[in-house]
Amino acid sequence: MNGINGIEVRNGGLYFDGNDLVGLAKYYGTPLYVMSETIIRDRCRMIKSEFTDKYPDVAAVFASKAFQTLDMCRIVQSEGLGMDVVSGGELYCALKAGFPPERLVFHGNSKTVAEMESAVESGVGRIVADSLYEIHALERIAAARNETVRVLYRVTPGVDSHTHRFISTGGLDSKFGIPLDRSVRDLYMRAVLDSPHLGFMGFHFHVGSQISKNISHLAALGIVLDLIADTKRDYGVETRELNLGGGFAVRYLPDDPDPGVTHFVAPMMEKIKRFCADTGMAMPRVTIEPGRWIVGEAGLTLYTIGSIKEIPGIRTYVGVDGGMPDNIRPALYDAKYFAAIANKAGLPPADIVTIAGKCCESGDILIRDIALPKPESGDILSVFSTGAYNHSMASNYNRLPRPAVVMVREGTHRLSVRRESYEDLLSREL
Numbered sequence: 468m469n470g471i472n473g474i475e476v477r478n479g480g481l482y483f484d485g486n487d488l489v490g491l492a493k494y495y496g497t498p499l500y501v502m503s504e505t506i507i508r509d510r511c512r513m514i515k516s517e518f519t520d521k522y523p524d525v526a527a528v529f530a531s532k533a534f535q536t537l538d539m540c541r542i543v544q545s546e547g548l549g550m551d552v553v554s555g556g557e558l559y560c561a562l563k564a565g566f567p568p569e570r571l572v573f574h575g576n577s578k579t580v581a582e583m584e585s586a587v588e589s590g591v592g593r594i595v596a597d598s599l600y601e602i603h604a605l606e607r608i609a610a611a612r613n614e615t616v617r618v619l620y621r622v623t624p625g626v627d628s629h630t631h632r633f634i635s636t637g638g639l640d641s642k643f644g645i646p647l648d649r650s651v652r653d654l655y656m657r658a659v660l661d662s663p664h665l666g667f668m669g670f671h672f673h674v675g676s677q678i679s680k681n682i683s684h685l686a687a688l689g690i691v692l693d694l695i696a697d698t699k700r701d702y703g704v705e706t707r708e709l710n711l712g713g714g715f716a717v718r719y720l721p722d723d724p725d726p727g728v729t730h731f732v733a734p735m736m737e738k739i740k741r742f743c744a745d746t747g748m749a750m751p752r753v754t755i756e757p758g759r760w761i762v763g764e765a766g767l768t769l770y771t772i773g774s775i776k777e778i779p780g781i782r783t784y785v786g787v788d789g790g791m792p793d794n795i796r797p798a799l800y801d802a803k804y805f806a807a808i809a810n811k812a813g814l815p816p817a818d819i820v821t822i823a824g825k826c827c828e829s830g831d832i833l834i835r836d837i838a839l840p841k842p843e844s845g846d847i848l849s850v851f852s853t854g855a856y857n858h859s860m861a862s863n864y865n866r867l868p869r870p871a872v873v874m875v876r877e878g879t880h881r882l883s884v885r886r887e888s889y890e891d892l893l894s895r896e897l
């Protein structure tokens with residue numbers, strides 16, 4: 468159907484990675500997150516063929532905040548990628564899944580001391596420092612253990628990824644990363660270089676998310692390469708590692724662009740090589756951190772349609788049994804999604820309708836104005852490309868239990884995360 472990843476129509480019904488979606492909805496109930504292990508593994512393998520196998524001394528880590536479960540950690544590990552974590556909770560999950568700590572990268576713009584302690588104790592491969600506060604805390608933690616902790620600095624390159632306008636001087640308004648302004652740069656560099664228990668490895672940047680053109684990545688890279696040259700000149704320090712972040716776009720709507728990984732990494736690697744040739748520096752070890760790109764199109768969400776409310780001359784609201792607690796993205800940043808009625812896959816569109824979530828918020832609208840075959844109560848609605856930042860951002864607003872996650876693969880299915888129960892909802896209450 469319209470080239471949606473993993474979707475086929477068989478006998479008027481939608482199939483995903485070989486599984487009948489109506490059957491899955493009946494078996495597991497709705498709302499239901501369905502993740503295709505085939506697509507996740509394909510994406511990991513594309514990262515390998517287009518990046519890690521293609522260049523010497525590079526690495527790819529999955530940004531697990533996009534979708535983290537024990538099951539997912541094991542899949543990522545078996546595909547040979549590393550993983551990035553941004554909190555004590557994500558670190559805990561990765562370690563519980565048996566993920567090798569040396570392949571973890573620890574991020575976050577406001578890490579707590581307890582989080583930094585567990586990161587150091589568990590032996591995570593790299594910690595990406597985001598402030599002087601963290602440098603000082605990490606030095607104390609490492610000194611107390613008489614260990615060396617390897618750190619990178621996250622920097623704010625000052626590239627506006629939404630409009631592709633460059634902010635070249637000052638006023639770099641971001642809570643992420645250390646500012647590169649010359650008035651404070653020395654303070655940051657001295658802090659890390661003068662910390663006897665910190666091993667400074669290099670720099671990290673992440674320009675933003677769901678970016679479909681490489682312009683902002685390349686602009687940010689240019690700024691960070693200048694920083695690498697300055698660091699060599701001012702401190703005699705060679706940058707050994709360079710982490711380019713993630714942000715590669717996926718398709719939410721059938722006509723969305725599909726830039727792929729090569730579009731970003733090939734010109735960036737070329738630019739780094741040229742820089743090293745021109746300056747006589749050794750190639751740094753380059754890491755990328757795709758999150759959404761690995762899981763976004765690997766997931767869909769199934770809902771049961773309940774109420775259908777036609778406001779004559781205005782709009783038809785089609786109510787479903789989930790909404791903003793299982794997918795906050797439309798309410799949070801006006802994200803657009805595409806959907807189909809799984810049991811009416813062969814039928815042509817009949818109505819333009821609006822898919823409404825069940826929460827007590829007028830903003831709880833999953834999709835505004837989508838053409839669907841005539842919807843009826845009891846139909847199963849499939850919303851596509853929900854694999855990233857849906858399950859991981861889910862809440863219990865209105866006391867809605869969070870949906871189950873089912874992993875499908877070539878016609879087989881297994882429960883990966885069970886549905887929350889009403890008892891679960893009260894389990895922390897005294």
Ligand SMILES: *Cc1c(COP(=O)(O)O)cnc(C)c1O
Pocket residue numbers: 530532533551574673675676677712713714715756757758759760
């Ligand atoms: C969120 C994030 C990523 C992944 O972003 P995607 O858009 O999901 O690829 C990578 N690195 C860092 C530091 C992030 O915060």
